[in-house]
Amino acid sequence: MSNHKGIMTSLSSYLQRILNLSIHFPLMLDTRWVQPDDLSIPDFHLKNWLLDTGSLTERLQSHCRQFRVQLLGQAVAPLSEDEQCQMTDMPCEVREVLLCGEAQPWVFARSLLPVTLIHQGMQELAQLGEQSLGKVLFNRSDCVREPFEITRIPADHALLQTLGIDSTHDVWGRRSRFSYRHWHMMVAEIFLPGSPAYKQFGGAGA
Numbered sequence: 001m002s003n004h005k006g007i008m009t010s011l012s013s014y015l016q017r018i019l020n021l022s023i024h025f026p027l028m029l030d031t032r033w034v035q036p037d038d039l040s041i042p043d044f045h046l047k048n049w050l051l052d053t054g055s056l057t058e059r060l061q062s063h064c065r066q067f068r069v070q071l072l073g074q075a076v077a078p079l080s081e082d083e084q085c086q087m088t089d090m091p092c093e094v095r096e097v098l099l100c101g102e103a104q105p106w107v108f109a110r111s112l113l114p115v116t117l118i119h120q121g122m123q124e125l126a127q128l129g130e131q132s133l134g135k136v137l138f139n140r141s142d143c144v145r146e147p148f149e150i151t152r153i154p155a156d157h158a159l160l161q162t163l164g165i166d167s168t169h170d171v172w173g174r175r176s177r178f179s180y181r182h183w184h185m186m187v188a189e190i191f192l193p194g195s196p197a198y199k200q201f202g203g204a205g206a
């Protein structure tokens with residue numbers, strides 16, 4: 001009986017996820033970003049994931065057999081005030097994806113890509129689809145990552161609710177800009193509860 005209930009709960013959260021996802025793009029990311037030293041990160045393992053400057057796509061791939069970039073949407077969309085400031089008021093395409101391991105959403109990523117960069121600098125960004133943005137950025141020696149900011153997101157935050165994800169703990173995220181010629185791209189990544197970044201909570205493949 002309890003197994004039946006468990007299956008129904010998973011099914012309902014799965015359905016909620018696909019239904020919501022097709023409706024909600026962009027999801028936005030209403031949270032406060034700070035310097036890494038301004039928040040105390042609860043354990044070393046999580047800190048290592050948050051501040052790792054290498055490709056997150058590659059690191060996640062090494063923790064699962066089946067990896068997928070699930071595209072939620074990519075289109076010109078309004079930015080928050082803080083994001084506009086970060087992107088020096090350039091019109092941007094917003095790209096939102098879920099990075100999934102073994103069909104479970106591990107990371108929600110929201111990237112801001114200046115429209116003029118897509119049209120004049122890196123045309124391949126227009127056709128990314130479900131290919132990883134990280135693969136493009138890390139394959140180029142002329143893309144330089146700037147320092148991270150981090151964020152702590154309460155377990156009942158609207159982002160998790162919209163994604164249909166129940167969490168027993170707060171989740172963490174990071175963002176950094178990549179500079180390329182005179183452009184900047186912003187990549188923000190939120191580690192979802194099942195992600196291997198949460199070893200102490202039994203995150204996947206931790």
Ligand SMILES: C=C(O[C@@H]1C=C(C(=O)O)C=C[C@H]1O)C(=O)O
Binds near residue numbers: 054055095099134135
């Ligand atoms: C920056 C990276 O790219 C990842 C892939 C993304 C995408 O395809 O949209 C978005 C953010 C990242 O999580 C990375 O792999 O480190």
